[in-house]
Amino acid sequence: MMTLEEAPERDLFEELEENALTCAVCLGVYEDPRALDCHHVFCRSCLEHLPLVNQDGVNNLGCPTCRHLVPLPPNGVAGFRVSFQTNNLKAFVEANRDRAVPVAVPRKQTCGSCTSENVSGFCTECRSTFCDGCTDLHLPTCTKEATALNGASGTDKTNGHHQAPMPLDPAPLMQSDDWNVNTNTCVIHRQIADMFCENCEETICSRCVKRFPHTEHESSCIPLAEALVRYRELLEDRLNPINKEIDFISTQLKPFSHRESEINEQGDTVKAQIHSRAEYLIALIIESEEELSVKVDKVIKSKLHSLDERRESIEVTQEELKNLKDRIELCLKTGNQEDLLKTKQWIPKINHVMFNIDATKLKPSEVADLSFVPDEVSDSLTRLGNLSSTFEGKDPSCDVQILEQHLFIDKSPDVTLVLSVKYTNLPFVIIPLSSMKCIIKSSNRSFIKAIISLGDAAHQYVVKFRPTSNGLYKLSLKIDDIETEDQAVLIPFNPMYLPNITPTTVMKYIRKPIGLAVAQDKRIIVLNDFNEVVILDMHGRNIRTLSRPNNGSRFTSTRHAAVTSDGCFLMTDQYSILKVTMDGQLLKTIGSKGNGRLQFNTPFGITIDEKTGKVYVADLLNHRIQVLNRDYSFSHSFGSRGKALGQFEQPNGTALDSQGNVFVSDTFNHRIQKFSQSGEYISYFGSEGPNPGQLKLPEKIVINNDYIYVTEHLNARVSVFTTEGNFVRCFGKQSIEGGLVWPRGLTFDEDGSLYVCDFRSHCIFKY
Numbered sequence: 001m002m003t004l005e006e007a008p009e010r011d012l013f014e015e016l017e018e019n020a021l022t023c024a025v026c027l028g029v030y031e032d033p034r035a036l037d038c039h040h041v042f043c044r045s046c047l048e049h050l051p052l053v054n055q056d057g058v059n060n061l062g063c064p065t066c067r068h069l070v071p072l073p074p075n076g077v078a079g080f081r082v083s084f085q086t087n088n089l090k091a092f093v094e095a096n097r098d099r100a101v102p103v104a105v106p107r108k109q110t111c112g113s114c115t116s117e118n119v120s121g122f123c124t125e126c127r128s129t130f131c132d133g134c135t136d137l138h139l140p141t142c143t144k145e146a147t148a149l150n151g152a153s154g155t156d157k158t159n160g161h162h163q164a165p166m167p168l169d170p171a172p173l174m175q176s177d178d179w180n181v182n183t184n185t186c187v188i189h190r191q192i193a194d195m196f197c198e199n200c201e202e203t204i205c206s207r208c209v210k211r212f213p214h215t216e217h218e219s220s221c222i223p224l225a226e227a228l229v230r231y232r233e234l235l236e237d238r239l240n241p242i243n244k245e246i247d248f249i250s251t252q253l254k255p256f257s258h259r260e261s262e263i264n265e266q267g268d269t270v271k272a273q274i275h276s277r278a279e280y281l282i283a284l285i286i287e288s289e290e291e292l293s294v295k296v297d298k299v300i301k302s303k304l305h306s307l308d309e310r311r312e313s314i315e316v317t318q319e320e321l322k323n324l325k326d327r328i329e330l331c332l333k334t335g336n337q338e339d340l341l342k343t344k345q346w347i348p349k350i351n352h353v354m355f356n357i358d359a360t361k362l363k364p365s366e367v368a369d370l371s372f373v374p375d376e377v378s379d380s381l382t383r384l385g386n387l388s389s390t391f392e393g394k395d396p397s398c399d400v401q402i403l404e405q406h407l408f409i410d411k412s413p414d415v416t417l418v419l420s421v422k423y424t425n426l427p428f429v430i431i432p433l434s435s436m437k438c439i440i441k442s443s444n445r446s447f448i449k450a451i452i453s454l455g456d457a458a459h460q461y462v463v464k465f466r467p468t469s470n471g472l473y474k475l476s477l478k479i480d481d482i483e484t485e486d487q488a489v490l491i492p493f494n495p496m497y498l499p500n501i502t503p504t505t506v507m508k509y510i511r512k513p514i515g516l517a518v519a520q521d522k523r524i525i526v527l528n529d530f531n532e533v534v535i536l537d538m539h540g541r542n543i544r545t546l547s548r549p550n551n552g553s554r555f556t557s558t559r560h561a562a563v564t565s566d567g568c569f570l571m572t573d574q575y576s577i578l579k580v581t582m583d584g585q586l587l588k589t590i591g592s593k594g595n596g597r598l599q600f601n602t603p604f605g606i607t608i609d610e611k612t613g614k615v616y617v618a619d620l621l622n623h624r625i626q627v628l629n630r631d632y633s634f635s636h637s638f639g640s641r642g643k644a645l646g647q648f649e650q651p652n653g654t655a656l657d658s659q660g661n662v663f664v665s666d667t668f669n670h671r672i673q674k675f676s677q678s679g680e681y682i683s684y685f686g687s688e689g690p691n692p693g694q695l696k697l698p699e700k701i702v703i704n705n706d707y708i709y710v711t712e713h714l715n716a717r718v719s720v721f722t723t724e725g726n727f728v729r730c731f732g733k734q735s736i737e738g739g740l741v742w743p744r745g746l747t748f749d750e751d752g753s754l755y756v757c758d759f760r761s762h763c764i765f766k767y
Helices: 007-020 044-048 084-096 132-138 214-220 224-334 337-341 343-355 376-382
Strands: 033-035 041-043 052-055 058-062 069-071 119-123 128-131 195-197 202-204 221-223 398-407 415-423 436-441 450-454 460-465 471-479 487-491 505-507 513-518 524-528 533-536 542-546 561-563 569-572 577-580 586-590 603-608 615-619 624-628 634-638 651-656 662-666 671-675 681-685 698-704 707-712 717-722 727-731 743-748 754-758 763-766
Touching (some): 007 084, 195 224, 214 221, 224 337, 224 343, 415 471, 436 450, 436 460, 513 561, 513 754, 513 763, 524 569, 698 743
Parallel strands (some): 513 743
Antiparallel strands (some): 033 041, 058 069, 450 460, 471 487, 505 763, 524 533, 561 569, 577 586, 707 717, 754 763
16 A cells, blocks of 8 residues: 555556557557557557458458458558557656656545544555554455555554555575576566466566456465476476486496597508508518519520521521532532532532521420419508408398388287398398397397298398387398398287387477377377477477467367368367467467357367267367267257266267277276267276276377377376277376376377387387
8 A cells, every 4th residue: 555645646657557548459568559449559460460351352351359350551560550649647656656646635535444534544455445543454365466555654554464565575485596586577566576487487477467367276376486496496396307317327427438549549550550451461462573573584595596406407507508508609600610510519419508407496495485473472462451440239230121120910919021131232242040040139138039930032132020018120141150230120019919118219298288180291299288299309308389270379278289281280279279380370269268059168079080070179178079070060960968978077089990980988987989970879887997908087089090099197098999998908007107197198100119108207219
């Protein structure tokens, strides 16, 4: 409270700001106010986010206050006229907000309690005047923060509901000198933001607590100082294990540096050995070259000497023959009788020379056949050698190729693989079975027995083993002393033939997930209890978080989603179904609040029939199932509130089998009901209880390969049934098989992997 003299002035500015300067769309003070033709004023940015209404080919804006349709100017929202009157009033209030303006006290101001005219104060929260006597009576009953009526320092009158005069300074509540309280001013009320809304995750003032949307979750609004202490303690709790993990990882990283140095030093040593070997071989080759060159010279010299000797002998014979020829020709030319009569003396000499000529000796005796004949060992010198190293005990040059993979054929629990083996550059090798051994390790590093046999082709081998759980297995072959590289074998989720069901991936730190859907590109759409849509990639990393569509208002009750054939998704909101793109654009709003056609009251489960395009919606608080056509128009509905067959008590989820029959989780009747496409009751299964085959608050439901999967709230598990209602198994109740605490939404992707979101543990389990 404050003195009566100052109360009217301060109250006047507050009234002006709240009633004349507050935008009806964002509830904040006007920013760049624009006036519509209907004279209502709104922020320019608020008008830009309003949906357009096309009427007779003209785009119109619907006034949020009077619903009057105003044609959109050619240049958009900027074409609406600026509200100079609002701007002037805003400037006046900002300039005079904290300046006291004297005004006369009303002539006859009566006490709001006893009607006395001796009024001395005014309560800013209760909007009433009081006399001195009624002040003491009013303060203990007022549930708002207040000060003494006379406004004097040191005379505050408080009870258990009252605190010090506002604004409250939260700094004394903090126990640490290095933690500062945010003292931002509330944009709406121009007061210090001394409160924190845990639901909206924003700082507000104490007056905002009583305004929408905080009135919907007033218990979540706590003093800012308390929030800072709480969240600081939360962060400090998280900091210690993080530091321990960092220290542990640091100790684990030290051997890496040492091993890196060893590997680098070893590489340098091997390079030096290779270079030394090369130099040694080069020296040997050069020495061999020199020896061979000397040998070549000797061979050539010997061959040439023999050739010269034969040439000289032939030349001597040739010279003798020439001399005999010259003497005979001279004798015949001169006709000397004495010389002619001596012919008998020349004949023996001529015969001797002629008979001693050997025609075979007139040819070169040496052949030009010198050639180089390399040693066989020299062929290996094309390579200096090879390298020997281990890669985690594997030989990278030996590789296994998985040609075919057959899973659970003919209802068999075995897995069959067809393999071939490659070595170095060979496309395949043929190995006797006696030299081969198959090694299969599960995700927990246990060994699985495998049988290996010959395949249809000579180079193919068949491996058969029985997996113990779903998940990733590693296969390798040991051929004599060589072990091949590991090959990954993924065993999908199958409740019939796997003795153990364990999650292959756990996506953590996802706040209170309720429903989810998986798109074809493996992006995961998660709807949580904070009225948000979270888009994750296939590894669980956050891509974006939407608390509202890019072109619409805040979500108010996000519960479930289903992916459409055009790559968008349908999601349930408090009283409608929304069609939204993966980028957050709102394409269509379907339905409104009520219990008639295309009217909803907290819709939960939503399923799309891929064959017909029809949409099945579990209308929770209307206790019925509504069916929409492909164009989202109303088709039909079935069910009503009750316990009889065909009736529901808060139906939570829907699913369709391969014949188009509709299965509904009848949550508070603890059963699953089966209907035809037209909504005619067929059968049911389940009863309340904790035993296998019984149900306790079944929530979401999904069908895959004619098996029905149901999440149970109070039994904290997933139960599996056939479409005839026969119980198969259950898994996940706070155990190593999943650790489920409160499973809610669940769905399958195209690869047959099951996703279950756990509301209480803030996780999504992938099986």
